[in-house]
Every structure is written in structure tokens, then in C-alpha cells.
Amino acid sequence: MHHLLSAADLSREEALSIIDLAEEMSEVQTREVKKLPVLRGRTVVNLFFEDSTRTRSSFEIAGKWLSADVINVSAKGSSVSKGESLRDTVRTLSAMGVDALVIRHMASGAPAQAARWTQASVVNAGDGTHEHPTQSLLDAFTMRRHFRAVTGDPQADWTGRTVVIVGDVTHSRVARSNVLLLRTLGARVVLVAPPTQMPSGVDSWPCEATDDLDAALAEADVAMMLRVQKERMHGGYFPTAREYTVGYGLTRDRLAALRPDAAIFHPGPMNRGLEISPDAADAASSRVLDQVAAGVAVRMSVLYHLLGGGSTAPLGPTTTSAEADRKGPTA
Numbered sequence: 604m605h606h607l608l609s610a611a612d613l614s615r616e617e618a619l620s621i622i623d624l625a626e627e628m629s630e631v632q633t634r635e636v637k638k639l640p641v642l643r644g645r646t647v648v649n650l651f652f653e654d655s656t657r658t659r660s661s662f663e664i665a666g667k668w669l670s671a672d673v674i675n676v677s678a679k680g681s682s683v684s685k686g687e688s689l690r691d692t693v694r695t696l697s698a699m700g701v702d703a704l705v706i707r708h709m710a711s712g713a714p715a716q717a718a719r720w721t722q723a724s725v726v727n728a729g730d731g732t733h734e735h736p737t738q739s740l741l742d743a744f745t746m747r748r749h750f751r752a753v754t755g756d757p758q759a760d761w762t763g764r765t766v767v768i769v770g771d772v773t774h775s776r777v778a779r780s781n782v783l784l785l786r787t788l789g790a791r792v793v794l795v796a797p798p799t800q801m802p803s804g805v806d807s808w809p810c811e812a813t814d815d816l817d818a819a820l821a822e823a824d825v826a827m828m829l830r831v832q833k834e835r836m837h838g839g840y841f842p843t844a845r846e847y848t849v850g851y852g853l854t855r856d857r858l859a860a861l862r863p864d865a866a867i868f869h870p871g872p873m874n875r876g877l878e879i880s881p882d883a884a885d886a887a888s889s890r891v892l893d894q895v896a897a898g899v900a901v902r903m904s905v906l907y908h909l910l911g912g913g914s915t916a917p918l919g920p921t922t923t924s925a926e927a928d929r930k931g932p933t934a
């Protein structure tokens with residue numbers, strides 16, 4: 604695997620390899636000294652043309668915990684603001700010898716285009732309304748943990764589980780990547796959206812689609828609420844915020860109607876009171892912060908798969924910087 608551009612590029616074996624290694628990587632989060640020497644000498648650039656809290660900081664933490672050098676470049680404060688093109692920006696950073704470019708861009712397809720201009724590995728960190736593959740991997744990771752916790756079965760996975768994804772599907776790269784990955788992993792995916800926010804052509808997607816939220820939620824093992832993306836909407840998708848909440852929000856009443864073992868997901872950032880009520884966001888069954896924590900472990904695993912030269916990493920005891928200097932690179 605040289606790039607990660609789309610969840611569709613991942614075979615079941617590749618996805619499982621990333622998720623399984625993320626389970627091992629997550630152990631590092633519990634250590635006092637959070638450092639593995641496996642990417643020493645490798646350089647990762649976070650190239651973000653759109654705002655981000657979770658994705659950018661978790662890629663930065665992931666790279667640093669793997670001992671890579673991590674540099675953050677954002678459109679604001681770089682020569683992009685002087686008019687430099689994506690192509691020239693990518694080629695400029697490549698000429699410096701970087702090993703991976705983690706790219707978020709407002710244009711769908713920008714990371715795939717960038718991958719043609721560089722020898723470095725490219726990770727799609729969210730491109731327009733197209734895809735967000737690492738979000739779907741961290742969601743799948745968090746779901747599997749939830750299924751294992753509620754069943755007590757350490758082998759439980761996505762097979763036969765129903766994941767209901769609700770909201771602004773037309774503008775959601777999270778929904779697209781989750782549909783692709785969860786089908787690969789064996790889940791049943793049901794998309795719920797107002798007719799104006801369900802993409803044309805959804806019939807050809809590997810999932811079901813409906814506008815009946817309450818019927819879908821009654822079958823949900825996971826209820827994933829999507830953010831209403833005000834910045835990508837240009838009028839007319841729903842009459843008022845209140846009507847959206849009544850029709851498609853995870854309200855207090857809908858929270859009470861969920862199955863007791865159902866989990867609530869949201870990729871963040873949340874519009875509390877719009878697509879998700881504060882009660883649902885903070886419910887015991889909310890896995891929102893687990894998703895955030897999983898983001899670091901999954902992105903460690905992705906960076907290791909791209910740059911570490913193998914599909915599994917032997918995680919030894921915590922290594923201090925001084926010990927790492929003595930030992931040298933291990934991968």
C-alpha cells in the first residue's frame with residue numbers, strides 16, 4: 604500500500620490489517636511515555652487547505668508517537684495564500700524529500716491528483732464531498748470494540764450489524780467512505796436523509812436508502828449522525844433548522860427509543876441541538892469520544908502501513924528518545 608485515497612481501495616484483508624494493528628497501537632495511548640521508534644527518520648507533512656481539529660491533530664500525534672518528523676502546512680500562512688497552485692505546493696514539498704503527505708482539500712479528487720505529482724505516500728484526510736477514508740477506519744475500529752463490549756464475544760465484528768447513517772448524505776464524505784468500508788467488512792448500511800439531501804444515484808451504492816428515520820433507528824446497532832454542513836449548502840435543502848431536527852435529528856425522544864445496546868456515533872464537529880441533541884451527544888451510549896481516541900491509533904496504523912515497510916509492527920516496551928537513539932531504526 605503506497606497511498607490511501609479511498610476506502611474503496613482497501614480489500615477486507617488490508618482493512619483488517621489496519622484495524623488490528625490499530626488495536627496494538629492503542630496500547631501506546633495508555634503508556635506514560637508514548638513513543639515508538641518505528642518511523643524514525645521519516646517525514647510526514649500535514650497539508651490542510653480546510654479547517655480541522657480532530658484529523659489534523661490526530662495525524663500529528665500519530666506521527667510523533669511513531670517518532671516521525673511531522674510538519675503542519677495550512678493554506679493560511681503558506682504560499683497557497685499568495686496563489687501557489689496545489690501542484691506547485693505538492694512538488695515543492697516533495698522536492699524537500701518528505702515521505703508522506705496527508706492532504707485535506709475542499710476539492711473532491713485533490714489528493715488523488717496530488718498522488719500523481721509526488722513519489723511520497725498520499726493520505727486523503729478529507730476531500731470535498733468525496734471521501735474521508737481514515738474516518739471510516741476509525742469508525743469501524745470503534746464499532747468493533749463496541750460490538751465486542753456489548754456481546755462479551757472477543758471475536759464479534761461487523762457481520763450482520765446494521766449501521767444507520769443519518770443526515771446530509773449529499774455533502775458527506777464520511778458517509779461515502781463508511782458505506783464503502785462497512786460493506787467490505789460485512790455490515791448492513793442504511794442511509795437516512797431528507798429527499799433533498801440524498802444523492803441522486805444512491806440506488807447504485809452498496810447500501811439501503813430511506814427517509815424514514817424512526818423505522819431505520821428501530822433496527823440500528825449503530826446510529827451515526829452526520830453534521831449538517833452549512834458551509835457546503837447553498838440554500839433550499841430544508842426549510843428551517845427546527846424542521847430538520849424534528850424530521851432527522853437524534854432528539855431526546857429518539858434517544859429513548861433506541862435499542863439498549865445501540866451506540867451513537869458522530870464524526871464531529873457536532874451541531875448540538877440540530878442533528879444531535881445534547882442528551883444524545885452526552886449519553887452513556889455515545890461513542891463520540893471513543894471515535895476521537897481511535898483516530899490516533901488508526902492513523903498510527905495507517906502511517907505505519909504506508910511508511911513502516913510491513914503490515915504488522917512488533918510493539919516492544921516503551922522506548923525513550925535516548926534508548927531509541929542507541930537502538931537505531933527498527934523498521
Ligand code: CP
Nearest residue numbers: 655656657658870871
Ligand atoms: N471528523 C473530522 O474530520 O473532524 P475534523 O474536521 O475536526 O478533522
